[in-house]
Amino acid sequence: MLTYALRRILGMIPTLLLISAVCFLVINLQPGSFLDQYLEDPRVTKETVTAITRQLGLDQPAWVQYLTWVKGIVLHGDFGFSFANGRPVSSLIWERLGWTVFLALLTLIVSWVIAIPLGIYTAINRYGPAATVANFLGYVSLATPDFLVALLLIALVLNTGGSNVGGLFSPDFIGAPWSGAKVLDLLNHLWIPMIAIGLEGVAGLMRQMRASTLDVINQDYIRTARSKGLSERRVLWRHAVRNAVNPLISLAGLSLPSLISGTIIASIVLNLPTIGPFLYDSLLNKDQYVAMTLLLFSALLLLVGNLLADLALAWADPRVRFE
Amino acid sequence: MLKRTTLALVSLTLLGGALAAPKKVTGYGPLGVVNGKAGGTYTLALGDSPQSLFYYGVIDNNLGLLSQQMFDGLVEFNFANYKIEPALAESWTISPDGKVYTFKLRQGVKWSDGETFNADDVIFTYKNLISNPEARAGDAGNFKLGGQPVEFSKVDDYTVRFTLPRPAPAFLLQQRYFIMPQHKLAKLSIDGGAKPADINGAWPTNVAPTEVVGTGPFKLQSYTAGQKVTLVRNPNYWKVDAAGTKLPYLNQLDFLIIRDPQAQVAQFLAGNIDQLNISGAQFPDLKQKEVAGGAFKVNRFTALFGSPPFVAYNFDAKDPALAKVFSDVRFRRAMQSAVNRERIIDTVYNGLASLPGHGVAPANKAFYTNTTRQLGSFDLAAAGAALDALGLNRKNAAGTRLLPGGKPLEFDLTYGTDSAVYPPIATILQSDFGKIGVKVNLKGILSSKLLSTGQSGDWEMILHAFGDQPDPELRRPIWQPGGALYYWHRAPQPTKDGESANTAKMQPWEKEIYTIFDTAAITPSASARKALYTRWQLLFAQNLPVTPIAKPENIGVISNKFGNYVYNLGVIPGYNPVPLIFQK
Numbered sequence: 056m057l058t059y060a061l062r063r064i065l066g067m068i069p070t071l072l073l074i075s076a077v078c079f080l081v082i083n084l085q086p087g088s089f090l091d092q093y094l095e096d097p098r099v100t101k102e103t104v105t106a107i108t109r110q111l112g113l114d115q116p117a118w119v120q121y122l123t124w125v126k127g128i129v130l131h132g133d134f135g136f137s138f139a140n141g142r143p144v145s146s147l148i149w150e151r152l153g154w155t156v157f158l159a160l161l162t163l164i165v166s167w168v169i170a171i172p173l174g175i176y177t178a179i180n181r182y183g184p185a186a187t188v189a190n191f192l193g194y195v196s197l198a199t200p201d202f203l204v205a206l207l208l209i210a211l212v213l214n215t216g217g218s219n220v221g222g223l224f225s226p227d228f229i230g231a232p233w234s235g236a237k238v239l240d241l242l243n244h245l246w247i248p249m250i251a252i253g254l255e256g257v258a259g260l261m262r263q264m265r266a267s268t269l270d271v272i273n274q275d276y277i278r279t280a281r282s283k284g285l286s287e288r289r290v291l292w293r294h295a296v297r298n299a300v301n302p303l304i305s306l307a308g309l310s311l312p313s314l315i316s317g318t319i320i321a322s323i324v325l326n327l328p329t330i331g332p333f334l335y336d337s338l339l340n341k342d343q344y345v346a347m348t349l350l351l352f353s354a355l356l357l358l359v360g361n362l363l364a365d366l367a368l369a370w371a372d373p374r375v376r377f378e
Numbered sequence: 379m380l381k382r383t384t385l386a387l388v389s390l391t392l393l394g395g396a397l398a399a400p401k402k403v404t405g406y407g408p409l410g411v412v413n414g415k416a417g418g419t420y421t422l423a424l425g426d427s428p429q430s431l432f433y434y435g436v437i438d439n440n441l442g443l444l445s446q447q448m449f450d451g452l453v454e455f456n457f458a459n460y461k462i463e464p465a466l467a468e469s470w471t472i473s474p475d476g477k478v479y480t481f482k483l484r485q486g487v488k489w490s491d492g493e494t495f496n497a498d499d500v501i502f503t504y505k506n507l508i509s510n511p512e513a514r515a516g517d518a519g520n521f522k523l524g525g526q527p528v529e530f531s532k533v534d535d536y537t538v539r540f541t542l543p544r545p546a547p548a549f550l551l552q553q554r555y556f557i558m559p560q561h562k563l564a565k566l567s568i569d570g571g572a573k574p575a576d577i578n579g580a581w582p583t584n585v586a587p588t589e590v591v592g593t594g595p596f597k598l599q600s601y602t603a604g605q606k607v608t609l610v611r612n613p614n615y616w617k618v619d620a621a622g623t624k625l626p627y628l629n630q631l632d633f634l635i636i637r638d639p640q641a642q643v644a645q646f647l648a649g650n651i652d653q654l655n656i657s658g659a660q661f662p663d664l665k666q667k668e669v670a671g672g673a674f675k676v677n678r679f680t681a682l683f684g685s686p687p688f689v690a691y692n693f694d695a696k697d698p699a700l701a702k703v704f705s706d707v708r709f710r711r712a713m714q715s716a717v718n719r720e721r722i723i724d725t726v727y728n729g730l731a732s733l734p735g736h737g738v739a740p741a742n743k744a745f746y747t748n749t750t751r752q753l754g755s756f757d758l759a760a761a762g763a764a765l766d767a768l769g770l771n772r773k774n775a776a777g778t779r780l781l782p783g784g785k786p787l788e789f790d791l792t793y794g795t796d797s798a799v800y801p802p803i804a805t806i807l808q809s810d811f812g813k814i815g816v817k818v819n820l821k822g823i824l825s826s827k828l829l830s831t832g833q834s835g836d837w838e839m840i841l842h843a844f845g846d847q848p849d850p851e852l853r854r855p856i857w858q859p860g861g862a863l864y865y866w867h868r869a870p871q872p873t874k875d876g877e878s879a880n881t882a883k884m885q886p887w888e889k890e891i892y893t894i895f896d897t898a899a900i901t902p903s904a905s906a907r908k909a910l911y912t913r914w915q916l917l918f919a920q921n922l923p924v925t926p927i928a929k930p931e932n933i934g935v936i937s938n939k940f941g942n943y944v945y946n947l948g949v950i951p952g953y954n955p956v957p958l959i960f961q962k
Contacts, residue, residue, distance in 0.1 A: 100518065103518065110514075142584070151603060325540065
């Protein structure tokens with residue numbers, strides 16, 4: 056298992072190199088340049104534009120820019136600097152990573168905790184009224200984009216006279232030291248992004264869980280288990296669910312990159328201090344090293360997520376073998 | 379007796395001069411400004427995280443908004459009439475030949491960390507930051523006149539002198555540049571032995587707040603990445619109100635970082651933001667809520683600054699037949715009759731806009747010439763007849779007019795899709811132009827790419843906006859033919875930077891405008907300059923290098939909890955009414 060993991064990890068290096076090259080190419084194929092936003096300001100003359108182009112190294116051929124960037128990462132762990140912020144990319148990402156990971160993990164956990172029991176329930180009580188209602192709601196929330204849910208929730212809060220219409224804290228608590236009141240304020244704001252971002256995940260996972268549970272409960276070994284006289288509860292949890300949950304483990308691995316790019320619009324609408332809007336901006340402005348680092352990071356998360364999912368699968372399902 | 383009084387007055391003035399001389403802010407009664415009381419927190423919105431905290435390091439509106447509260451310039455605007463007033467410079471003299479500007483600095487001004495402000499700071503700022511060509515947000519271009527640099531010299535601790543190679547009447551208006559502390563920035567400057575470009579790295583967003591030192595009404599307290607910037611009252615601020623109370627009244631100024639305009643409105647309605655500038659599209663909803671008893675006021679103001687949208691036709695379009703038609707003033711005049719300005723003002727701006735000027739805002743009392751008549755009126759029949767008269771009278775089966783070569787008169791209109799106003803304006807133009815047999819295809823791009831697309835020449839008709847400024851000289855690269863931003867006619871632009879424009883490729887009226895701008899730039903007499911710019915506006919109105927569409931109003935909403943509200947222009951150095959705001 057260790058050699059397997061090691062081999063997979065080594066295999067990531069060429070993949071990431073290829074991905075970074077493709078990202079760089081795509082970003083450079085975009086029309087315009089980082090300096091576009093400077094042009095309309097009366098303070099900026101042609102000479103300034105030339106000077107900035109030179110400062111940023113944008114006068115170098117594209118391949119030199121790319122190789123310099125890759126060299127920086129390999130030799131110094133330096134991911135370049137942000138044109139816009141004039142600061143190293145890594146420190147900027149670091150600043151925003153905390154809340155991003157917190158929100159992503161929380162929504163992930165909440166959606167799993169809700170979706171898996173619901174999926175099982177709707178699979179077992181396929182034609183019951185409660186399952187039908189749950190299914191219907193599932194379809195609706197699958198079809199509704201997260202930002203729309205966010206807007207609707209904001210409108211609802213505004214109309215009921217609330218003040219928690221975006222962000223994670225009330226203005227007074229931003230930057231304040233942690234306290235009981237601050238935690239309460241956080242919870243008061245947190246439920247909106249939880250619902251808006253989590254809802255779509257719940258619906259998807261629920262459908263997945265329902266489908267694989269349905270698959271499993273018609274299998275021979277379930278019938279065998281039943282005919283052995285095992286209790287229905289034991290059949291369900293011990294045999295059916297344990298097998299049905301396998302595809303979800305893979306799904307969980309694939310959902311890691313959504314940390315970065317999954318909730319851009321909802322983050323903008325809800326004013327969440329996450330990485331998504333940062334990526335969006337850097338792509339629009341052609342702040343190339345920020346965009347490339349984030350895309351590379353996203354690809355790395357996908358690869359790592361896949362690896363973790365495979366390892367978890369192997370651990371959960373004895374049928375999976377490494378060779 | 380008389381002599382004694384004079385003497386007493388003179389000695390009083392001298393006494394006042396020797397002590398610290400705070401600036402008394404008075405005369406805004408007509409704007410509703412009263413004496414306020416100290417205290418309170420005022421919360422504003424910031425459209426995105428600041429990219430840096432060093433004003434001359436990045437061009438960034440969000441940083442501009444913060445800098446405005448933390449720094450001052452030598453001179454500033456009067457809030458009511460936009461006349462230039464003393465700020466950090468208490469007085470100034472201009473030599474009769476218009477070349478030597480001597481600024482007497484206000485004594486007793488202290489930086490927010492307690493250090494004394496003096497002439498060294500001013501010389502440092504101008505030399506190392508503003509006129510440093512490597513500073514990304516400097517303004518080096520304005521300190522080279524006719525290829526010669528402006529010279530800065532310190533006369534004594536409180537007097538600085540700028541010597542210009544030639545007269546520049548707009549020079550004083552420009553000296554609203556924020557002055558920065560030498561004692562904090564010297565080590566990153568040319569004077570301190572650093573490379574000229576190093577200064578761009580000053581004060582990154584993770585700098586210790588105590589490093590960011592200014593003379594402005596507020597100073598930096600903290601920045602929470604992506605969420606909030608907090609400024610607190612600068613106890614050393616040099617302005618007092620009419621009663622002699624120290625300004626600013628407020629204790630704290632919070633900027634919440636909120637990217638989405640709708641989210642900003644939601645936060646305002648929820649009471650988390652106290653003041654917000656909004657667009658005409660957001661007006662009806664908020665006004666309705668105000669009338670229904672909301673605890674805020676929606677205020678409208680005539681705009682002096684700001685961007686009136688225009689349409690331009692590419693004189694150098696790739697298709698020669700189109701280029702020929704577009705360069706013909708009769709075509710542009712004919713098409714102006716098909717621009718339904720009133721409908722655009724009514725439906726796109728909800729009536730909160732007025733007819734535009736030609737390069738100068740109608741509210742600009744110093745320079746505006748009334749050219750309303752030349753805007754003509756919306757008349758499709760007249761527009762059609764004028765196109766017929768141009769020889770564009772043959773039509774194909776689809777009803778589109780044919781160009782002399784037989785190709786249909788059909789072109790792209792490039793506009794910004796991520797804007798509340800460009801898409802509806804583009805659709806109105808497309809529909810009206812279609813009715814007179816001119817087929818327009820809409821081509822949407824990001825608004826931020828409009829200028830670079832314009833300058834690339836890869837377009838046919840474009841919908842764009844450039845800002846109005848108090849003095850036409852400040853927008854010379856836009857309106858002077860051959861200028862870097864005069865992109866609808868790129869042929870006269872110099873082939874190399876620094877060379878003069880190619881006047882041979884200008885149309886006669888363009889040549890005249892070119893000369894007007896060159897002359898007005900060095901004419902010291904105000905009335906002579908006004909006459910020159912009047913002629914320019916008339917030439918503009920008749921020849922339509924671009925067709926201006928509308929001048930939007932400024933709209934601001936303010937919570938009833940606060941007094942002394944004067945519209946916040948946004949990032950206009952030298953215009954900052956926030957110190958007057960107080961919590962009731």
